[in-house]
Amino acid sequence: MARIEISGVRHSYLRAPQSDEDYALRRIDHVWETGGAYALLGPSGCGKTSLLNIMSGLVRPTEGRILFDGRDVTDLPTERRNIAQVFQFPVIYDTMTVAENLAFPLRNRGVRDAEVGRRVDEMLAILGLADRGRQRARGLSAEDKQKISLGRGLIRSDVNAILFDEPLTVIDPLMKWELRTQLRQLHQRLGHTMVYVTHDQTEALTFADQVVVMHEGMIVQVGTPADLFERPQHTFVGYFIGSPGMNVLPVRADGDGLSAGGVRLDPSPLSLSTEGRLEAGVRPEHVRLGREGAPARLLRVDDLGRRRIARLDLSGVMLLAALPEGSEIPSDPCVTFEPGMVHLYRDSWRVSGERLP
Amino acid sequence: MKPVNQKAWLLVAPVLALVAFSAVIPLMTVVNYSVQDTFGANQFFWAGTVWYEQVLASERFWNALGRNLVFSFIILLIEIPLGVFIALNMPKKGPGVAACLVLMALPLLIPWNVVGTIWQVFGRVDIGLLGSSLALAGVDYNYVQDPVDAWVTLIVMDVWHWTSLVALLAYAGLVSIPDAFYQAARIDGASGWAVFRFVQAPKMARVLTIAVLLRFMDSFMIYTEPFVVTGGGPGNSTTFLSIDLVQMAVGQFDLGPAAAMSIIYFLIILLFSWVFYAVMTRHDDEGAKGGQS
Known part of the structure; x- marks a missing residue:
């Protein structure tokens, strides 16, 4: 677990950005405190996923630094940042069974077999897939596949943070509610720093203690759900929050x-x-x-x-x-x-x- | 029950006619020849299974078949891994992609007899670049006289000619993998080998199945290139089934045995292709069953 500081980050996908419009992230200064449950809320294309990928190291920012507990990790590759990330669409390893999929991130890090087995069983139970551990993962429904993706993110106990990139898009509404509640409980139990990206305000407001609202590559407000509703700092927040x-x-x-x-x-x-x-x-x-x-x-x-x-x-x-x-x-x-x-x-x-x- | 509309047959009639003229009728003609005997002048006599028995009992047939199998096995063993290796190292974006694709496609665009001629000249000890360079370097290489050299020449030629196809198919499989899979693998801390083993290889499996099938069928039916380069020699060392077949049918005009051999040849290819396909797609079925449960 770590305190993640984003300092003066700007990012452009163009080689030679000219104006502010060329930047997907215009300027971000923000601190994710240890153990916080954050929602990163904003419309499509506002830079949420870019920010997430920069934190996990999949994308290197054009300018600015990323600090984990004060240590500069901007130049570290994803593998060495010890971050878990769950993507919008399910990613599973076709040839493996459900249990092998869950064990994969642990085995890659050399966790002992007994420990792997224990944690995989625990995760299978949490995800409600206990009876499917030995089944090949490729035949599962999109929903179960996404649960496996979530499980691969949650199974590592020592991560600095878990980043969720609109993870429940493919899940049906009732299940969505249930899984979000489970994530919330897991957060209370494990105390990971969690950042949950979404463009759905209900999702953001029910998941997070702190909601970070992004608009056109900038963070326009950080606050509790009540703050956002009662004191929107930017007309966009007022417009985006509330229905x-x-x-x-x-x-x-x-x-x-x-x-x-x-x-x-x-x-x-x-x-x-x-x-x-x-x-x-x-x-x-x-x-x-x-x-x-x-x-x-x-x-x-x-x-x-x-x-x-x-x-x-x-x-x-x-x-x-x-x-x-x-x-x-x-x-x-x-x-x-x-x-x-x-x-x-x-x-x-x-x-x-x-x-x- | 819905009324059955027989007019729909009219729509598929052109296709049926085309298939009949391109495949069914020629095949049945061959079947017809294979059970009859002729002494010319368009006079045919019923011969039953005599020709089949004769072909299956001939050592010449089994030797040629053996050469075919060994040849196909060797070129699959080289071209599939080499093609995958090349595909993995091809650029995924940028200006290099187009250049790479064009270069890779070049050998595939050359007519087969020209490929044969190129290598026939290339390998000649007196004037060929390859042959004379090897001779200068002191290597005893002569594909006209040495069976091993003849085989090496044919295999290298086939690899040169067809590895591109495997590489292009594998490349098509690779570029269809969404970025999220690579990103997830990095998040999961997978090594380069693990990424290949669990992400790239499974996604390539389907196109590689097609590549193996195509390369097997093509190499098993190989005719033009060895005919141009070695003419089946030295001796019978590169006489494949197809070459033997043409000699029998056109050279000796033994229509009956040649037709019987064609049918057997065709059935062998069909059998092997089916076995390959069944073996390589068995996992798909497992997956489908899992999905229903």
């Missing part, structure tokens, strides 16, 4: 103060400068519809079981409001925002300490 995502409205400043879509943000912070592009973020859960406030046009209402989602046109801006099941929605609603639940962003980044009342 539906946060409303982001352009903010207008005039002599009296600030307003977003005609809704006055009162009282405006006096110290706030109006440089840059100002936006207000408000979650659909914090939009109130009533007889007072800024008038809006109701476009559509979707009933999602326990919630109703209203789509509104608020002086030319699209606004979503989430209301409890069965609540009345006036046909000519007026919009107000729940006090204290509006975030202010300048050039997409949260203006900190200035939560508007």
